[in-house]
Amino acid sequence: MPKELHVELGRCYRFAASHRLHSAQLSEEENCRIYGKCNNPYGHGHNYIVEVRFSGSVDSATGMIANLAYLDAFVNEHVIEPFDHRSLQDEVPAFLDVVPTTENLCIEIFERLKAFPNAKLEAVRIEETSKNSFEYAGHAKSEVDRGTLP
Amino acid sequence: MVYLTRKVEFAASHLYHNPALSAEENRRVFGKCNNPHGHGHNYTLEVTIAGEPDPVTGMVLDLKELKEILEREVMQRMDHRFLNYEVAELKGQIPTCENVARVIWNLLEPKIPRGRLHRVRLYESADLFADCYRNGAGSAS
Numbered sequence: 273m274p275k276e277l278h279v280e281l282g283r284c285y286r287f288a289a290s291h292r293l294h295s296a297q298l299s300e301e302e303n304c305r306i307y308g309k310c311n312n313p314y315g316h317g318h319n320y321i322v323e324v325r326f327s328g329s330v331d332s333a334t335g336m337i338a339n340l341a342y343l344d345a346f347v348n349e350h351v352i353e354p355f356d357h358r359s360l361q362d363e364v365p366a367f368l369d370v371v372p373t374t375e376n377l378c379i380e381i382f383e384r385l386k387a388f389p390n391a392k393l394e395a396v397r398i399e400e401t402s403k404n405s406f407e408y409a410g411h412a413k414s415e416v417d418r419g420t421l422p
Numbered sequence: 423m424v425y426l427t428r429k430v431e432f433a434a435s436h437l438y439h440n441p442a443l444s445a446e447e448n449r450r451v452f453g454k455c456n457n458p459h460g461h462g463h464n465y466t467l468e469v470t471i472a473g474e475p476d477p478v479t480g481m482v483l484d485l486k487e488l489k490e491i492l493e494r495e496v497m498q499r500m501d502h503r504f505l506n507y508e509v510a511e512l513k514g515q516i517p518t519c520e521n522v523a524r525v526i527w528n529l530l531e532p533k534i535p536r537g538r539l540h541r542v543r544l545y546e547s548a549d550l551f552a553d554c555y556r557n558g559a560g561s562a563s
């Protein structure tokens with residue numbers, strides 16, 4: 273058989289948070305035009321579903337890429353605790369100057385989770401609602417999109 | 423390249439226990455999954471085939487054929503079975519989502535008559551799944 277199998281572990285987490293889409297680099301009018309209802313000054317909220325995918329060798333003793341207890345604890349500490357039932361732009365320092373779109377939320381969560389010591393983070397996919405989802409796979413993903421990587 | 427995906431569901435029981443570890447270590451590493459009587463899941467399997475549509479039929483692979491392959495290779499082996507005791511391919515392995523996905527990949531790959539197996543995704547629950555790829559492919563490709 274050519275090449276080894278590549279196995280990834282996928283896990284979903286949920287948190288609820290409020291946000292307001294408003295860019296300090298745009299005028300009030302432009303903010304209103306671009307973000308529409310999402311620019312409501314009081315904010316609004318979502319039930320976010322965060323899907324994370326990690327790769328690594330499957331340990332022959334445990335059959336696991338990573339022990340879920342460790343992964344859950346790591347995600348809980350670095351993402352769920354700081355984000356759940358918070359106002360993203362008011363309570364998460366990363367969004368003080370960055371618009372808390374779900375694109376930016378993907379990037380922020382990827383940056384937090386790539387430090388997980390027991391497996392390699394492949395991608396973060398977030399469902400903002402059942403109709404909208406976003407995915408970020410770090411630097412390599414954009415190179416693949418541009419066709420510079422296979 | 424077009425990717426087609428077929429989904430099937432099966433129910434099975436399993437338990438996690440490594441005889442090379444002590445009873446205490448098994449409990450510590452595997453937690454509730456180490457319950458000696460086992461427990462079960464409704465598994466959802468998504469199988470993705472990559473290929474070019476046939477110019478005559480417009481199909482990458484006839485879905486009926488894929489359905490029959492999944493029935494024969496996966497459903498008959500795993501549906502309403504105790505994975506540890508009744509699936510020979512899992513013998514000596516902990517039937518985690520990762521290992522079951524890998525076993526399913528190895529069962530299906532040689533049986534796909536047209537196109538090539540691109541991804542096996544096995545959901546153990548709505549919040550936990552494993553993906554399997556070959557050829558250096560991963561979710562970023």
